[in-house]
Amino acid sequence: MDFWFTERHTEDVQLSIRLDKHIFSEENDNNRIDIFESPEYGKILTADGYIVMTEKDEFIYHEMMTHIPMAVHPNPQRILVFGAGDGGVVRELLKYPEVERIDMVEVNTGVVEAAKKYLPFSAGGLDDPKVTIHQQNALRYIRHIVGEYDVIIIDSAGYYGPGESLLSREFYGSCYKALKDDGIMVNQHQSPFYDEDRVETQNAHKRIVNSFPISRVYQAHIPSYPSGYWLFGFASKKYHPTDDLDAKRWNERGIITNYYTTNLHRGSFALPAYVERLLKRVE
Amino acid sequence: MDFWFTERHTEDVQLSIRLDKHIFSEENDNNRIDIFESPEYGKILTADGYIVMTEKDEFIYHEMMTHIPMAVHPNPQRILVFGAGDGGVVRELLKYPEVERIDMVEVNTGVVEAAKKYLPFSAGGLDDPKVTIHQQNALRYIRHIVGEYDVIIIDSAGYYGPGESLLSREFYGSCYKALKDDGIMVNQHQSPFYDEDRVETQNAHKRIVNSFPISRVYQAHIPSYPSGYWLFGFASKKYHPTDDLDAKRWNERGIITNYYTTNLHRGSFALPAYVERLLKRVE
Numbered sequence: 001m002d003f004w005f006t007e008r009h010t011e012d013v014q015l016s017i018r019l020d021k022h023i024f025s026e027e028n029d030n031n032r033i034d035i036f037e038s039p040e041y042g043k044i045l046t047a048d049g050y051i052v053m054t055e056k057d058e059f060i061y062h063e064m065m066t067h068i069p070m071a072v073h074p075n076p077q078r079i080l081v082f083g084a085g086d087g088g089v090v091r092e093l094l095k096y097p098e099v100e101r102i103d104m105v106e107v108n109t110g111v112v113e114a115a116k117k118y119l120p121f122s123a124g125g126l127d128d129p130k131v132t133i134h135q136q137n138a139l140r141y142i143r144h145i146v147g148e149y150d151v152i153i154i155d156s157a158g159y160y161g162p163g164e165s166l167l168s169r170e171f172y173g174s175c176y177k178a179l180k181d182d183g184i185m186v187n188q189h190q191s192p193f194y195d196e197d198r199v200e201t202q203n204a205h206k207r208i209v210n211s212f213p214i215s216r217v218y219q220a221h222i223p224s225y226p227s228g229y230w231l232f233g234f235a236s237k238k239y240h241p242t243d244d245l246d247a248k249r250w251n252e253r254g255i256i257t258n259y260y261t262t263n264l265h266r267g268s269f270a271l272p273a274y275v276e277r278l279l280k281r282v283e
Numbered sequence: 284m285d286f287w288f289t290e291r292h293t294e295d296v297q298l299s300i301r302l303d304k305h306i307f308s309e310e311n312d313n314n315r316i317d318i319f320e321s322p323e324y325g326k327i328l329t330a331d332g333y334i335v336m337t338e339k340d341e342f343i344y345h346e347m348m349t350h351i352p353m354a355v356h357p358n359p360q361r362i363l364v365f366g367a368g369d370g371g372v373v374r375e376l377l378k379y380p381e382v383e384r385i386d387m388v389e390v391n392t393g394v395v396e397a398a399k400k401y402l403p404f405s406a407g408g409l410d411d412p413k414v415t416i417h418q419q420n421a422l423r424y425i426r427h428i429v430g431e432y433d434v435i436i437i438d439s440a441g442y443y444g445p446g447e448s449l450l451s452r453e454f455y456g457s458c459y460k461a462l463k464d465d466g467i468m469v470n471q472h473q474s475p476f477y478d479e480d481r482v483e484t485q486n487a488h489k490r491i492v493n494s495f496p497i498s499r500v501y502q503a504h505i506p507s508y509p510s511g512y513w514l515f516g517f518a519s520k521k522y523h524p525t526d527d528l529d530a531k532r533w534n535e536r537g538i539i540t541n542y543y544t545t546n547l548h549r550g551s552f553a554l555p556a557y558v559e560r561l562l563k564r565v566e
Contacts, residue, residue, distance in 0.1 A: 010323055014298075015297075015298055015299075016297045016298075018294070018295035040293055040295040193340075223476055223510040223511055229504040229511060259556055261554075261559070263553040263554075264553045267549070268550065268553070269550070270548075270549060270550025271544075271546075272547055273541050273542055
């Protein structure tokens with residue numbers, strides 16, 4: 001049977017993945033969530049027709065969002081996560097025994113329920129007693145918190161979950177305030193390759209540079225995302241993302257990863273010339 | 284008009300690019316070459332239906348194949364290139380004034396003629412007096428050469444040009460012999476992401492590890508290639524790809540690049556854990 005999912009990366013480029021089955025679909029006030037089963041990418045979670053994650057390459061995204069800040073921070077105990085309803089970031093966070101509490105702000109709890117049922121490889125940790133899920137708007141949650149978190153991870157493409165408010169200057173300023181004096185925030189910087197995505201990369205970067213004293217961008221290859229090339233932002237009050245990485249300390253933890261290594265950590269902050277230039281333009 | 288080029292990356296994944304025009308097509312004994320014009324990727328060169336390069340992202344591939352060995356070698360004067368009929372590698376090589384002679388072995392001179400006519404952004408250097416094009420089988424050319432080249436660049440997917448013989452152990456052994464005592468060879472290692480490509484990555488790596496004392500793999504993001512994630516091999520008789528990089532020397536050259544930087548050079552050798560493991564399995 002020829003049964004395909006197709007995502008437009010731009011008006012003029014599209015990626016298609018052959019499907020076996022359509023196993024879940026739900027429409028709510030926020031968006032439409034679907035889960036498909038595919039021979040090449042395994043389970044695929046989409047929001048409004050855009051790939052949120054696939055079983056085959058989610059490890060890249062989730063490891064790079066989680067282990068980069070967690071390897072730099074010497075003692076990350078209180079963690080705040082925005083979005084992340086699929087559970088992948090929480091799964092990685094739970095590999096650190098010193099994590100005491102994970103607050104997860106996800107407006108769309110439908111994703112959480114679907115992930116628990118259909119994406120156990122990713123959502124397994126969402127029932128852990130350390131995890132509290134807050135079904136709330138991101139900005140409303142963060143606005144009045146001061147000095148509480150060691151690490152904040154903003155895991156949302158804006159496609160689903162808190163959406164728009166995650167991109168505002170007020171939001172990043174509130175995250176700064178909600179972090180302890182040596183806190184670290186990471187977020188998605190989208191892909192810099194196609195013209196229409198590049199603007200989002202630059203906007204995110206500009207707002208974070210204005211809010212944090214230390215702000216660096218790092219990269220990963222995520223084949224199911226537009227252009228397969230993805231950027232993340234590392235913003236911090238105190239720690240430098242590579243100078244303050246204690247590779248020995250992280251490696252002694254014995255955490256098993258498929259993408260992240262402490263060498264790759266350092267390498268991922270070395271960006272192509274064209275990306276350096278487009279970030280510099282808004283710094 | 285809906286007019287699309289589609290490439291199957293696996294049986295179950297395909298990338299499609301909207302086209303404006305089909306501007307060249309030629310079939311010879313070796314293969315079928317086509318050139319298309321597209322709104323997102325500009326000119327696209329294909330061989331037997333596979334993308335060889337696009338105007339939008341060829342800089343990534345050509346800069347990473349060329350500047351990595353050229354920045355490590357202290358005095359690269361005599362260069363041998365296999366394939367490379369589109370001219371991109373030669374364009375980058377000609378940025379080094381100490382290059383005295385470039386021998387290019389390309390069995391399919393039809394590509395060269397088409398590139399000169401339709402891909403001037405890439406093929407502009409092919410008429411340079413330093414360049415000699417040998418229309419010959421790669422293995423036949425290299426077999427009897429001893430100690431002649433500083434750098435060998437194997438720019439062929441096996442899709443067109445010398446093809447099969449480029450992947451044999453005899454071929455890599457002959458390249459070793461053809462290099463001077465401090466010579467460097469780079470080649471494509473394909474993409475390690477999809478199962479069916481991974482075998483080629485491992486085969487290439489295994490044969491090179493057996494032929495050269497120093498052999499390392501490096502990476503780049505090339506959006507128009509399968510999975511957008513591509514590996515290259517750096518093989519050398521003497522120089523280490525990062526320890527022997529003299530960043531100051533290269534930066535003082537003032538060469539303008541869009542992808543390559545000396546920081547990225549170092550970073551590109553830091554590979555994901557899953558790639559490290561699959562390479563280690565054949566070392």
